Amino acid sequence: MPSFTEKIGDSNIPIERRISLLGQFVDKSIDDNSKSNLIESISLGKDLLKNVNNDSDSATVNYFIANAYSGLRMSNQRQKERDTMPWEDKHLENELIHLRYAFNEIPSRASRDQKTDLFFRIATNLGNALNHIGRFSEAVELWDFALSRHPNFAMALGNRGFGLYYYSSVLYDSGHQIVFLSEAKKCLEQALKGRLEGGAKNSFSTIIKHINKIIKDYGEINIKDFSLGRSKIEKEYRTWALANRLFLNPLNDLGELSIAATDILTLPPIVSELKEPPQLYGLYNQVKQEYVSARFLLFEGIKKSRDRVHFSDKKVLLYNTLDYPVYGISIEKVKIAFLIAYSVLDKIGFLLNNYLNLNIPERNIFFRTFWYKSKKKKKELRNEFRSSKNWPFRGLFWLSKDFYEKDSGFIESIEPNAKELNNLRNHIAHKYLKVHDELLWHERHDALDLFYDNLCYSIKRDDLENKTLKLIKLVRNALIYCALGVHCNEIYKKELNRNIVFPIYLNTIKDDWKI
Numbered sequence: 001m002p003s004f005t006e007k008i009g010d011s012n013i014p015i016e017r018r019i020s021l022l023g024q025f026v027d028k029s030i031d032d033n034s035k036s037n038l039i040e041s042i043s044l045g046k047d048l049l050k051n052v053n054n055d056s057d058s059a060t061v062n063y064f065i066a067n068a069y070s071g072l073r074m075s076n077q078r079q080k081e082r083d084t085m086p087w088e089d090k091h092l093e094n095e096l097i098h099l100r101y102a103f104n105e106i107p108s109r110a111s112r113d114q115k116t117d118l119f120f121r122i123a124t125n126l127g128n129a130l131n132h133i134g135r136f137s138e139a140v141e142l143w144d145f146a147l148s149r150h151p152n153f154a155m156a157l158g159n160r161g162f163g164l165y166y167y168s169s170v171l172y173d174s175g176h177q178i179v180f181l182s183e184a185k186k187c188l189e190q191a192l193k194g195r196l197e198g199g200a201k202n203s204f205s206t207i208i209k210h211i212n213k214i215i216k217d218y219g220e221i222n223i224k225d226f227s228l229g230r231s232k233i234e235k236e237y238r239t240w241a242l243a244n245r246l247f248l249n250p251l252n253d254l255g256e257l258s259i260a261a262t263d264i265l266t267l268p269p270i271v272s273e274l275k276e277p278p279q280l281y282g283l284y285n286q287v288k289q290e291y292v293s294a295r296f297l298l299f300e301g302i303k304k305s306r307d308r309v310h311f312s313d314k315k316v317l318l319y320n321t322l323d324y325p326v327y328g329i330s331i332e333k334v335k336i337a338f339l340i341a342y343s344v345l346d347k348i349g350f351l352l353n354n355y356l357n358l359n360i361p362e363r364n365i366f367f368r369t370f371w372y373k374s375k376k377k378k379k380e381l382r383n384e385f386r387s388s389k390n391w392p393f394r395g396l397f398w399l400s401k402d403f404y405e406k407d408s409g410f411i412e413s414i415e416p417n418a419k420e421l422n423n424l425r426n427h428i429a430h431k432y433l434k435v436h437d438e439l440l441w442h443e444r445h446d447a448l449d450l451f452y453d454n455l456c457y458s459i460k461r462d463d464l465e466n467k468t469l470k471l472i473k474l475v476r477n478a479l480i481y482c483a484l485g486v487h488c489n490e491i492y493k494k495e496l497n498r499n500i501v502f503p504i505y506l507n508t509i510k511d512d513w514k515i
Contacts, residue, residue, distance in 0.1 A: 004021055004024070004025040004028075005025075005040060005044065007021050008021050008022050008025065008044045008048070009044060009047065011051075015048070015051060015052060015053075015057065016057070018048060019048060019052075019057060019060055019061055019064075022041060022044060022045055022048060022061065022064050023060075023064045023067075025037070025041050025044070026038070026041045026045075026064050026067050026068045026071070027067075029041055029068070029071060030067070030068075030070075030071040030074075033071075033075055035072060035075055038068045038069075038071045038072050038075075039068075039072070041064070041065075041068045042065055042068045042069065045061050045062075045064055045065040045068065046065065048061050049061050049062070049065075055105040055106075056105075058101070058102075058105045059101075059102040059103075059105040059106055059118075059119070059122065060102075060118060062098040062099070062101040062102035062105065063098070063099070063102040063118065063121070063122050063125075065094075065098045066094075066095045066096075066098035066099040066102065066125065067125075069091045069092070069094045069095035069098065070091075070095050070125075070129075072091045073089060073091040073092050073095060076091065087381055087385055087386055087388075087394060087397060088381060092129065092132075092133065093401070093412075093414050095129055096126070096129055096130075096414045097414050097416065099122060099125055099126040099129060100126065100414070100415070100416055101416060102122045102126075103122050103123060103126050103142075104416065106119045106122060106123075117150060117153060119149075120146040120149060120150045120153045120156060121155070123142050123143070123145045123146040123156070124142070124143060124146050124153070124155055124156045124159060126142050127139040127140070127141075127142035127143045127146070127156075127159060127160075127163070128159055130142065131159070131162075131163045131166075133394060133395060133398040134391045134392055134393070134394040134395025134396070134397075134398060134481065135395040135398055135399060135477065135481070136163055136166070136167045136170075136253075136391075136392075136395065137167075137245075137250075137253050137476075137477045137480055137481075138477055139163050140160065140163060140164065140167070140253045140254075141245060141253070143156050143157075143159055143160035143163065144160070144255070147160070152190075152194055153194070154190075154191045154192075154193070154194025154195050154196050155191070155196065155197060155200070157187045157188075157190050157191035157194065158187065158188060158191030158192075158196060158200055158204050160184075160187045161183075161184040161185070161186070161187030161188035161191060161204065161207070162184075162188070162203070162204065162207065163184075164180050164181075164183055164184035164187065164254075165180075165181065165184040165188075165207050165210075165211065166391075167180055167250070167253070168180035168181050168184065170391060170392055170484045170487065170488055171250060171484065171487075172268040172484070172487040173250075173264075176250055176251060178214075178215055178218050178221060179221055179223065179251065179254070180250070180254070181211050181214055181215050182215060182218075182221040183254055184207070184211060185208055185211045185212070185215070188204045188205075188207060188208050188211075189208065191204055192204060192205065192208075223257055223259055224259065225258050225259075226258040226259050226261065227258070228242075228258055228261055236303065237296065237299050237303075238261045239256075240299055240303065241261070241295060241299070242256045242257070242258070242260060242261055243256055244469065244473065245473065245476070246295050246472060246473065246476055247260055247261060247262065247263055247476075248263040248264070248265040248288060248291070248292070248476060248479055248480065249261075249262055249263060249264050249265055250265065250480065263288065263292055265479070265480060265483055266281070266284060266285075266288070266483065267280060267281055267284045267483055267486055268483065268486060268487040268490060269490065270355075270486065270490060271490060271493055271494065271497065278506060279354075280351060280354065280355055281506060283347070283350070283351050283354075284351065284482075284483070285509075286347070287344050287347045287348065287351070287479065288479065290340050290343070290344055290347075291340075291341065291344055291472075291475055291476065291479060293340065294336075294337040294338075294340035294341045294344075294472060294475075295337070295472055295476075297333045297334070297336055297337040297340070298333070298334060298337040298465075298468055298469065298472055300330070300333050301330045301331065301332075301333035301334035301337065301465070301468075302330075302334065302465050302469075309328070310328065310329045310330070312329055313327070313328050313329055321451060321453065322451045323434075323436060323441060323451045323452075323453060323458075324436050324437040324440040324441040325434055325435065325436060325437075326435045326436060326437050326461050327435075331435050331461070331464075334464055334465055334468050335428050335433070335464075337468055337472065338424065338425070338428060338464075338467075338468045338471060339425070339428055339429055341468070341471050341472050341475045342425050342471060342475075344475050344478075344479070345367035345400075345403070345475060345478060346365065346366055346367050348367060348396070348478055348479070348482050349365045349366060349367045349370040350362070350365050351482065352370070352482065353365050353370060355486060355489075356384055356489075358370070358382065358384065366405065367400050367403065367478075368400050368401075368403045368404075368405045369405060371385055371397050371400065385397060390485050390488045390489055390492075391485075391488065392480075392481040392482075392484040392485035392487075392488055393481070393485035393488070393489070395477075395481045395485075396478060396481040396482055396485060398414070399474065399477065399478055399481065401413060401414045401415075402414060402415035402418055402474060403415070403418055403421070403422070404418040404419045404421070404422040405422070417467075420467070421467060421470075421471060423457060424457070424459070424464075424467060427456075427457040431457065432455050432456045432457065433456065433457050433459065433464075434453060434456035434457070434458050434459075435459060435460070435461050435464055436458060436459070436460055436461065437460075437461065438460040438461050438462040438463070441458075441460060
């Protein structure tokens with residue numbers, strides 16, 4: 001009888017059957033804990049990808065390849081200490097890459113009446129992987145994506161509850177913790193009513209018991225509605241930001257709650273020498289202000305300025321280059337938002353360099369590279385991170401892997417579109433980005449075309465807006481991981497520090513002063 005390998009590699013067998021066999025081979029290899037078969041299944045899967053001809057099949061094959069990498073990762077983990085928190089893991093990187101390919105290829109019309117729940121599994125597994133590495137904000141959004149299309153998908157519900165339970169443990173606001181635990185309990189209880197895999201049922205039941213002990217004195221948690229502002233435009237802005245989970249507020253990760261429409265997150269209390277000024281708070285103030293300003297500029301660029309020509313654009317002489325270019329202040333606001341948001345990332349590196357006393361020269365501090373002993377191709381993780389169990393900092397580290405830095409040799413990325421974001425930044429800041437009408441312009445690659453512009457980097461308007469929104473979301477999550485990582489580190493410092501600590505209180509800046 002032909003083996004799995006022979007059948008999957010047999011071009012005479014219909015592609016759908018070969019894909020199904022690949023999934024069976026991966027599952028059996030995981031059950032058998034066979035590293036050699038998992039490695040073979042990955043190779044077979046990559047060969048299959050060359051022959052698939054639709055997004056659905058491509059998503060399925062990438063999903064199976066990701067499962068194989070997950071099997072290899074779990075096999076390696078069994079051989080190590082259970083509490084080991086690896087900061088570098090090539091199998092995990094490849095798992096994330098293939099899950100992201102699979103997620104990006106999910107047909108937009110995937111619906112609840114499909115014969116398989118594969119598409120919901122892809123989103124759920126990607127959320128699980130991101131949660132494992134400390135990118136918990138992004139994980140919750142992916143579980144919510146799955147549940148928005150399949151509300152009773154038990155594994156998504158259970159993993160969402162599991163993730164919110166651990167998310168609550170790194171929050172420094174006790175009120176937020178209770179809200180998260182209450183929501184986690186609801187998800188886990190609902191998940192137990194459905195079909196669960198492996199030992200999930202026992203694990204979820206145990207967590208529910210622990211949550212009940214913590215919140216037993218709080219009763220039912222009711223979140224009141226709060227005003228989103230007075231003017232129509234402010235309400236529209238805050239509604240848009242809530243829907244896209246852009247507020248610096250962990251509660252926004254629970255959905256479009258009006259109570260979350262504030263940027264309440266900041267650095268937690270930090271123990272320092274008496275002679276040390278509150279400079280880290282000043283720095284976080286600055287990057288936070290830059291972020292919220294970039295967010296509003298993006299909103300205006302997308303929403304507010306497209307209904308009519310702005311007076312600043314009138315009587316500005318421009319030539320029509322006949323490739324459907326789009327000009328105007330709304331486009332420039334989106335570009336500015338992109339540049340500001342991107343710049344915040346390096347400033348997070350600057351903040352952590354000072355907070356953690358890494359002593360990296362300022363000219364060498366880049367978000368993608370400051371985690372390492374060298375910013376060049378020899379990438380050895382710094383000792384301060386390699387041995388750390390700080391979950392949010394690990395999430396921030398893995399978020400940095402979404403970015404591409406050619407000059408420093410950091411071209412490996414777990415984000416398939418990382419290079420394009422880097423190109424956008426370069427062309428907006430230093431070169432020539434041309435934005436085109438998304439309805440009329442069709443990308444040209446023929447350099448002999450009279451109107452082909454080989455000086456510019458061309459992009460459709462909606463693509464620029466979507467990529468800027470994606471970047472803004474990444475920066476928002478980075479700021480959350482940074483603040484909560486500092487909180488976890490302060491807890492660790494407190495356990496080690498036996499000196500007397502005197503509290504010093506800082507007043508907040510009133511809104512009336514922000515003129």
